[in-house]
Amino acid sequence: MPVPPHENIVRAVCPDKWDGQRLSPSLFAGEHLSVSRLAVLLLEAHWDLFHRHVARPPERRLEMVVEINVGRLQDLGRTHPQPVKLTVEPKPEPWNPAHAEIPQRISRGLANRILPALSRHLPPPWLKQATG
Amino acid sequence: MNALACLAGTPAYHTDPSLLEPAETPEFRPAPLDEFDREELLLRKLGPRGWTRWTLFRHHYPAGWGKGGQALSPRTVEGFFQFLKVAQFRHSPPSVFLTDRGGIELCWEDREGRSIQLEFTETGIEFYHEPTSEEGFVELARAEELARSLST
Numbered sequence: 001m002p003v004p005p006h007e008n009i010v011r012a013v014c015p016d017k018w019d020g021q022r023l024s025p026s027l028f029a030g031e032h033l034s035v036s037r038l039a040v041l042l043l044e045a046h047w048d049l050f051h052r053h054v055a056r057p058p059e060r061r062l063e064m065v066v067e068i069n070v071g072r073l074q075d076l077g078r079t080h081p082q083p084v085k086l087t088v089e090p091k092p093e094p095w096n097p098a099h100a101e102i103p104q105r106i107s108r109g110l111a112n113r114i115l116p117a118l119s120r121h122l123p124p125p126w127l128k129q130a131t132g
Numbered sequence: 133m134n135a136l137a138c139l140a141g142t143p144a145y146h147t148d149p150s151l152l153e154p155a156e157t158p159e160f161r162p163a164p165l166d167e168f169d170r171e172e173l174l175l176r177k178l179g180p181r182g183w184t185r186w187t188l189f190r191h192h193y194p195a196g197w198g199k200g201g202q203a204l205s206p207r208t209v210e211g212f213f214q215f216l217k218v219a220q221f222r223h224s225p226p227s228v229f230l231t232d233r234g235g236i237e238l239c240w241e242d243r244e245g246r247s248i249q250l251e252f253t254e255t256g257i258e259f260y261h262e263p264t265s266e267e268g269f270v271e272l273a274r275a276e277e278l279a280r281s282l283s284t
Contacts, residue, residue: 015185015188016189016230016231017183017229018180018231019185019227019229021181021205021227022164022239023236024227024229024231024239025237025239025247025260026229026231026232026251030232030233047145051233055259056207074187107260108249108259108260108267109260109262109265109267112247112249112260112262113169122239
């Protein structure tokens with residue numbers, strides 16, 4: 001059953017998707033996009049999870065976590081000039097029970113509308129200390 | 133139909149191959165850039181930030197990324213430099229990113245702040261041009277044409 005519109009989802013952002021000025025549109029473009037559900041794991045738990053499984057320091061450090069509401073994401077897809085009905089499908093993984101996927105293809109044009117709608121969370125102090 | 137649509141679309145006419153004569157002179161190919169020229173080009177077009185990021189992705193990113201354990205395939209790199217040789221970024225230097233499928237992504241804005249995006253992959257170049265809302269895909273061999281069309 002798809003993730004309901006009231007839930008929020010997050011993605012990890014490492015230096016390959018953030019240069020200190022711009023977020024990469026490819027962060028929310030393409031198909032079978034991996035996301036994670038805040039209804040299953042709190043943001044605090046995601047920091048630890050992403051730090052251990054997504055980041056590969058020293059080059060690929062965790063820079064931030066971006067968040068968006070599923071309903072908001074679906075609105076953006078629906079109102080895009082080439083509308084697309086976006087869904088978020090739960091796909092728990094052994095390393096992340098909150099893992100989910102957006103199976104539909106998100107075009108670059110749509111990603112360009114999604115980026116400004118993302119909330120950005122910076123790493124907590126303990127993570128900054130852990131990664132130097 | 134504008135220039136971008138022409139690049140991504142089907143040709144306006146087609147010549148039957150049987151009517152074509154073999155070329156008397158070998159196909160012209162520009163000389164490849166050497167390492168020094170490439171470094172100079174990167175700094176001039178992308179600025180220090182872009183150059184640093186390119187170097188990180190090209191030489192220091194963890195093995196296992198992209199195809200065959202390389203962060204960037206040689207074909208992707210070649211197409212990227214063909215584009216960069218011709219492209220002009222007058223309003224803001226582009227940002228450089230690495231995509232999950234091992235492509236190199238360039239993003240910048242035009243004078244009105246509208247987004248222009250490219251992704252160089254082993255098979256071609258995906259582009260998005262917000263001023264005309266166009267999206268498409270062209271072969272790597274057309275990198276220079278695309279650069280002329282998208283220069284700001």
